Amino acid sequence: MDNNCPFCTIDETKIVLRNETCFAVYDIFPATEGHMLVVPLRHAPSFFDYTPEEISDVWALVSECKGLLDERFSPDGYNIGMNLGECAGQTVFHLHIHIIPRRIGDTENPKGGIRHAVRGKGSYGPRR
Template sequence: MKDCIFCDPKNRNYVIENEYAGMLFDIHPVTKGHSLIISKRHHPTFFDVPKEEMVAMYSLLNEAKKYLDNEFHPDGYNIDVNVNPAGGQAIMHCHIHLIPRYHDGKIVFTKFPDDLSK
C-alpha cells in the first residue's frame, strides 16, 4: 500500500523474519526490546489476516520471544494487538506488539504522531 509506513521498503529491515512476517523494534518503545511482529503483506487489521499468514505471524512471535529472552532477559511479556483507531490502532497495517516486562516495572507510554495513522 502506497502510504503505509510498514509497506515502505525502507522500513523493512527486519531483525528476524519468515515468509509472511517480520520482526522490528518499535520506534516508540514502552520498554527495552519492545518489538512488532508485522505482516509482510498489507492487511489493515488483525482480523483481515488470512489463516496461513496468521500462523506465520504466531510462529515469528515465538521466535521473537526467544530472541528477546537471549538479548534482554525480561521477566515477562505483554502481547498486544490493537484493532481500529477506537481500539488504539495508530497504523492501519496488522502488527502485534511483543513487549518485554521487567521486575523494576518501568514502562513509558508515548503518544504517536497523527501522521502515523495513515
C-alpha cells in the same frame, strides 16, 4: 501494498527476523527496551483480514521474537497484543503485533496488565 504505510515501505535494514509472510522489527517508540513488532507482509488493517496461514506465520514469528528477546534482554515477562481499530488505539492501519518485554519493578502495580487500556478496568473488583 500502500505507499503511505510505514510497514509497506519499511527500510529492509531494520528487519530483525522474517519468515514467509511476515517480518519483525524493533518498535521506533518502544514502551520498554526490546519492544518489537511482528508485521505481516500483506497490507491489511485487522487480524481478522488475514488467512489462517498468515496468522500461523505471525504467531511462529512472535515465538521466535520471544526467544531472541530472552537471549538479548532477559525480561521477566511479556505483554503481547494488538490494537484493532481507531477506538482501540490503532494508529497505523496495517496489522502489527506488539511484543513488549516486561521487568519486575518497571511499573508500580502491573496487576491487570492489558486491562489498563480501558480507564478504571485494570483493578479487579468482586466477581459477579
